[in-house]
Amino acid sequence: MMNDPHQKVQASHLKRNAYVYVRQSTLRQVLENTESTKRQYGLRQRAVALGWAEERVIVIDSDLGQSGASSDREGFQRLVAEVGMGHAGIVLGLEVSRLARNSMDWHRLLEICALTDTLISDEDGAYNPAHFNDRLLLGLKGTMSEAELHVLRARLQGGILNKARRGELEMRPPVGLVYNSEGVLGLDPDRQVQHCLRWLFGTFARTGSACATVRAARLDHLVFPRRCRQGARRGELLWGELDHSQVLHVLHNPRYAGAFVYGRYHAQRNVDGVVRMHRMPREQWFALIPDAHEGYISWDEYESNQLRLHESARAIGTDRHRGPAREGPALLQGLVLCGRCGRRMSVGYHSRLGQLCPEYRCMHERIQHGEAVCQRVPGAGVDQAIGALLVEAVNPVALEVTLQVQRELQSRLEEADRLRHAQVERAQYESELAQRRYMRVDPDNRLVADSLEAHWNETLRVLSEAREEYARRREQDAHVLTQEQHSAILALASDFPRLWSDPSTPDRERKRMVRLLLEDVTLNRGEQISVQVRFKGGACRTLHLPLPLRYWQIRLTPAAVVDEIDHLLNDHTVLQIAGILNARGVRPGGGATFNSRVVTRLACTYHLKPRYDRLRERGLLTLQEMADTLQVTTTTVKRWLQRGLLRGHPYSDKNECLYEPPGYDSQPKTPCAKPPLRRQSQASVPNRSKEVQYEA
Numbered sequence: 001m002m003n004d005p006h007q008k009v010q011a012s013h014l015k016r017n018a019y020v021y022v023r024q025s026t027l028r029q030v031l032e033n034t035e036s037t038k039r040q041y042g043l044r045q046r047a048v049a050l051g052w053a054e055e056r057v058i059v060i061d062s063d064l065g066q067s068g069a070s071s072d073r074e075g076f077q078r079l080v081a082e083v084g085m086g087h088a089g090i091v092l093g094l095e096v097s098r099l100a101r102n103s104m105d106w107h108r109l110l111e112i113c114a115l116t117d118t119l120i121s122d123e124d125g126a127y128n129p130a131h132f133n134d135r136l137l138l139g140l141k142g143t144m145s146e147a148e149l150h151v152l153r154a155r156l157q158g159g160i161l162n163k164a165r166r167g168e169l170e171m172r173p174p175v176g177l178v179y180n181s182e183g184v185l186g187l188d189p190d191r192q193v194q195h196c197l198r199w200l201f202g203t204f205a206r207t208g209s210a211c212a213t214v215r216a217a218r219l220d221h222l223v224f225p226r227r228c229r230q231g232a233r234r235g236e237l238l239w240g241e242l243d244h245s246q247v248l249h250v251l252h253n254p255r256y257a258g259a260f261v262y263g264r265y266h267a268q269r270n271v272d273g274v275v276r277m278h279r280m281p282r283e284q285w286f287a288l289i290p291d292a293h294e295g296y297i298s299w300d301e302y303e304s305n306q307l308r309l310h311e312s313a314r315a316i317g318t319d320r321h322r323g324p325a326r327e328g329p330a331l332l333q334g335l336v337l338c339g340r341c342g343r344r345m346s347v348g349y350h351s352r353l354g355q356l357c358p359e360y361r362c363m364h365e366r367i368q369h370g371e372a373v374c375q376r377v378p379g380a381g382v383d384q385a386i387g388a389l390l391v392e393a394v395n396p397v398a399l400e401v402t403l404q405v406q407r408e409l410q411s412r413l414e415e416a417d418r419l420r421h422a423q424v425e426r427a428q429y430e431s432e433l434a435q436r437r438y439m440r441v442d443p444d445n446r447l448v449a450d451s452l453e454a455h456w457n458e459t460l461r462v463l464s465e466a467r468e469e470y471a472r473r474r475e476q477d478a479h480v481l482t483q484e485q486h487s488a489i490l491a492l493a494s495d496f497p498r499l500w501s502d503p504s505t506p507d508r509e510r511k512r513m514v515r516l517l518l519e520d521v522t523l524n525r526g527e528q529i530s531v532q533v534r535f536k537g538g539a540c541r542t543l544h545l546p547l548p549l550r551y552w553q554i555r556l557t558p559a560a561v562v563d564e565i566d567h568l569l570n571d572h573t574v575l576q577i578a579g580i581l582n583a584r585g586v587r588p589g590g591g592a593t594f595n596s597r598v599v600t601r602l603a604c605t606y607h608l609k610p611r612y613d614r615l616r617e618r619g620l621l622t623l624q625e626m627a628d629t630l631q632v633t634t635t636t637v638k639r640w641l642q643r644g645l646l647r648g649h650p651y652s653d654k655n656e657c658l659y660e661p662p663g664y665d666s667q668p669k670t671p672c673a674k675p676p677l678r679r680q681s682q683a684s685v686p687n688r689s690k691e692v693q694y695e696a
């Protein structure tokens, strides 16, 4: 008979090993389908029956629990390697499907078996892949095994899809939902779990933000349930702190709204064989049946939650991650690392005097766990310093120096190259010498010939290694700059500062330039801002920048102006002072002009003594006191003042005066012993923010 195994097995096969390949697709099969596993191990006896010695039969069973469709099976790889090296006389498998369920693996195995004259055996018989008929049969068996897998899968998948279309497919429910004994999905009877989920949806409805929900949970020290998905505690509830991704997961999951969904994610295998899950847009979901079961929120609430999440995602923007350079003015977007925790910092903007001011923030802990922002660094000063650093680094002088160094290095490399070449020549000489010695020896003198041959081989190996090393190092060093490249580099250096400072260069282009030159920038905010800049190529620079002034500090009136007001108050009213200062071209902190209001406010803020008190201290009398002193009516006092019979000093803008008593020598006297006046009861601590508020 054609397929008598004993006819195919030759002495040359028996000299080599017999490999028995054992595999079961899943761990469940390994546990439950023990009969099949036993039969597979039984193949060992079959190999012995075919003539292999017991110790020459090797069982490869490291692929138990792996599907034949996957090609990353360790045992199978080992089998192919053994066959390829000619160690195998026969490969035994219970059936072809055990060896491979995909054509690529199977045909590769056949090809290698044919080349190394290795037999293949299954329960039906032994085959020699080098023979056309056998190979045809094996090829067919392989194709059928792949087709069988496809049919099995299609049948299973069809059943699943049909059930999913009707909404009857049982899927692993998210935490908070469970199947009851009748197989109907409903709320988890555990009150605490229910309470937690209701709290989450309620808090999101109130705050409208997932981050705020995380913060609220942190504030109230709430713990949240999670369902353990794998391992020994699979299916158990674990309690832990709520984080941002969990909140998003719950909010995005339509099953909490009582809907049945299938096909939200699509698994795709990429070229490396790694399976990735892709989230599908809603219109591509395979099944969506709203109100299929009990839920925590209504479908309308779910929809509105999605809308809010979408809006806030847009507001936050993808600017926070490293990605392509975008339009905003923050120069270092996507390149900044936090000097405290090492995470990538994001960019935020705020407006100051109509201009967008960037700020670098480390938000990870804030977003994920609702903790304080790790650090915020004002961006304007940092960006400016980086710009100056780049313009300084890319200038013709600096580049000329670099090119000089490069030329110097080049000449040293040429010397090293000569030395290395001498090494190759030496190895060549040794090998030629060994060859000549071997050629001269009498071939019958095996002992000597063998040792000389071995020596020759050794010298040849050394020679080829030396040549490889030489070629490798030469290629490494072969970065010689041509004259053209040289001048192109210098031209770039003179173009760069011009391009950089050109106001018509868009921010995005500037950012692209930064990305070409810098690897990353690490920021640390302490007494000052430390900026560690890492250039492409490894060079590092550290800058120390002062913290920028706060807004109120910028708007503060200079101390000299305040002193001047203090001085002027001795002889002038606030209105007069405002006029004098404006005439001198002095400006208050906000940058506007002085008026009586501004001067009064400054006097008040800096506790300057009011003009009224100063005049009183100088011994001047009020209208009533003057009238009492002169024993006339107040009207008479006013009339005498107008006629110049008395001298008065105005202390307010309404022309109210204090009067010089008779015999006044205009020298300051001791302060009057009157009770404190209204204007003295002002707040005793200067309130700077008050000044700002007032002027703004």
Ligand SMILES: [Zn+2]
Pocket: 338, 339, 340, 341, 342, 343, 362, 374, 375
């Ligand atoms: Zn940080």
